Amino acid sequence: MAKVEVNAIDYFGHFATALQNGGALIVSLDESGKPNPMTIGWGLLGIGWGLPVCLVLVRPSRYTYSCLEVTGDFTCNIPYPELSRQALICGTRSGRDTDKFAECGFTPLPSVTINSPGIAQCGLIMECKVVQKNDLVPEHFAPKILESSYANGDFHRAYYGEVLRTVADEDFAERFSI
Ligand SMILES: Cc1cc2nc3c(=O)[nH]c(=O)nc-3n(C[C@H](O)[C@H](O)[C@H](O)COP(=O)(O)O)c2cc1C
Structure with a gap:
């Protein structure tokens, strides 16, 4: 299925739906250049710094x-529901x-604006360049979140990726309902 360029802002709902139903997949490269996909259940898509x-x-x-x-x-890749095993x-x-690409039978799809590739089998792919990162501050959490998510520490680092380019399958909206 051919992918076409789209506006990420039109897909907020799809991203949120993916996060709540098995997750989205982020891909980055390791030191040797191997692409590594990881499932995320938490993420935000919005506007910051006018971007x-x-x-x-x-x-x-x-x-x-x-x-x-x-x-x-x-x-940041939105998988179809049938990719739940891979997620x-x-x-x-x-x-x-x-090698999770091999394990999942995924095909890397070269990006245009960044080095990390997308996952060809996913319906929507956002190419993101980190423009800010920060470590979450333990003292600034509401107690209920500290208890539910950080019993073992390991406090997240937040990565803010400017979405430079987004592509989606032509029939993405029909195949991925929200
Ligand atoms: C549904 C789901 C959502 C997850 N969400 C996150 C997340 O938002 N952030 C995170 O650090 N780990 C998250 N994880 C855990 C990582 O995906 C998991 O530890 C993964 O094996 C890490 O892979 P890596 O070591 O190759 O980076 C999630 C796992 C699942 C199954």
């Missing part, structure tokens, strides 16, 4: 964290010891 921004939260324990530090960019693999296995 379209995709914010992802990555714990330091993830291999993806070291990849993002090396690459400084990532793609689970990308959310439970680490790129430290697994």
Whole structure:
């Protein structure tokens, strides 16, 4: 299926739906240039500094964290519901010891504006360049979030990716209902 350029802002709802139903997939490159997909359940898509921004939260324990530090960019991919098995693999296995692209049968799709590739099998791909990152501050959390999400520390680093280019399958909206 051919992919066409679209406006990320038109797909807020699709991104949120993906996050709530098995997750979206971010891809970054490791030091050797190997692309590594990781499932995210938390993320934000909006406007910051007058730019379209995709914010992802990555714990330091993830291999993806070291990849993002090396690459400084990532793609954010919305998988179709039928890719739920692959989303689970990308959310439970680490790129430290697994080639998740091969394991999932994914095909890397070269990006135009950044180094990290997209996942050809996913319906929508945002090419994101990190324009800001910051570590979440433990003292600034509401107690209920500290209890529910940080019993073991491992506080996320927030990566703000400017969405430089977005492509989607021509029939994405029909195949991915929100
Ligand atoms: C549905 C789902 C959502 C997840 N969301 C996040 C997330 O938003 N941030 C994060 O750091 N880890 C998240 N994880 C955990 C990582 O995807 C998981 O630890 C993964 O194996 C890390 O891969 P890596 O070591 O190759 O980076 C999620 C896992 C699942 C299954």
